[in-house]
Amino acid sequence: MLRAGIVGLPNVGKSTLFNALVANAKAEAANFPFCTIEPNVGVVSVPDERLNVLADISTSKQVVPARVEFVDIAGLVKGASQGEGLGNQFLSNIREVDAIVHVVRCFENDDIIHVAGSVDPARDIETINLELVLADLGQVEKRIERTRKQARANKEAQAELAILQKLAAALNEGKSVRQIDLTEEEFEVIKHLGMLTAKPIIYAANVSEDDLATGNEFVEKVRGVAAKENAQVVVISAQVEAELIELPEADRADFLESLGVEEGGLKSLIRATYTLLGLRTYFTSGEKETRAWTIKAGMSAPQAAGVIHTDFERGFIRAETVGYDDLVNSGSLGSAKEKGLVRSEGKEYIVKEGDVMLFRFNV
Incomplete structure (x- = not known):
């Protein structure tokens, strides 16, 4: 099962969102940095209306959806690439996931502290992206030193060195690996390094209940940053999702309608993550069960x-x-x-x- 890591600065709503994602998960959500130390892991069903349609046709006794694993990772702070806060642990946890869901705070609330003292999505995104870039740069520079010695008598090492130098130049400019024009062959050469900024990313703009239907100026700033990376933005409200899971199923649609939306951002986020990971669905369907199976494109x-x-x-x-x-x-x-x-x-x-x-x- 492929994994998506939920990342962001402290106090942006990561654990609240995670709890809503897995519904019965018990990730602690509290108003202080590093509330999440060990990553919480939950398996989430991918919403797919086709399953019930097929189940009706086959008169199936049960329905089994596709699933994606989400990991709630500790909040990152400036200097994480140098070991600040829980930096080393945070970065190693990101290295183990296949894609990143970057939760960005897009709401004002005086009762919830912000580590930088104010809400600024563009700055917050830059803080995390820069730490990931610096971590990758450090790794590339170490690899260059090792590869340079081998390259004196090894053509494969020479080819790798050229790619590594290309990466180092771009990372020094603050670019992520996913923004660098690499061929499939070049990417295969450096794939074993597990570069953090090579991982596909979705920005989850976390808004207040009042802004779920319309978004706000903070969301537009997130979209501006995402557009430069060709990344997707999903507007969610961790607050709304937390309230939804406490309601009976029959009352959820009315609650969302009262907010001016047909569904919460959660389903969109799950679907977008599934697509981001390059996953596809095929079905088997019979009297026993209708099941969605996950494959790579x-x-x-x-x-x-x-x-x-x-x-x-x-x-x-x-x-x-x-x-x-x-x-x-x-x-x-x-x-x-x-x-x-x-x-x-x-x-x-x-x-x-x-x-x-x-x-x-x-x-």
Whole structure:
């Protein structure tokens, strides 16, 4: 299961958001820096209305959604790359996740202290991004020293050294690795370094209840920063999400409607994180269950089968496949077959988003 790390300055709403994400998680949320020391981990279901539609068609007894793991990481402060606060621990925790959800405070509240004394999303984002850049730069510089010695007699080391020097130049300018124009081959060479600023990022603009529907000037500042990185911004209210999980399911829609929104930002954040990680969904559906399976974009049919069980990949024969829309429009699998919409796909088939699949394999 792929992991997304929730990061941000202290007191921006990370743990409150995490609690809402995992609903029954018990991450401590309190009004002092470094409230979260050890990272909290929770598994979150990915909202997908297609599951219930397929379950109705197959009269399934249960529905099993796709899942993403979220990690609530300790708040970072200026100087973290030099070990300030919980810097070293914070950075090592980020290194272990696949993507970053950067929570940015976009609300005023005199009762909740800000480590810098005022709310300024652009400054706060720069603080964290700079620490991540400095951490990466330190790592690259150490690698350059080791590689330079090897490069005297090794062509592979020479190639790596050229890439490392390219990284160092950009990082010294304050750029993140994801902003550097690297070829796939170049990225593969430095992939083992686990660069922090190479990880894909979503900015979660945390607003007050009153600004959830419309946003505010702080949110626009976040969007301005994100646009330079081609990053996505999701407007959320950790306060609203915390209130929602305390309400009965039947009352949640009315509460959101009273705020002028159809759904909280939480579902959008989960979906956006799932997409950011380069994930795709295919389905299996029958009387026993309808289940969403998570794969990486570009996976072949045997690889997708292997997500269910390694035996499925080893003994793969073919995949009986129908697109989600084709199945729903047909009303049943039998009808889809009559219309010639169910295909027999072999080992070279690349699974598409929303495919409904039945695998044939040798044991």
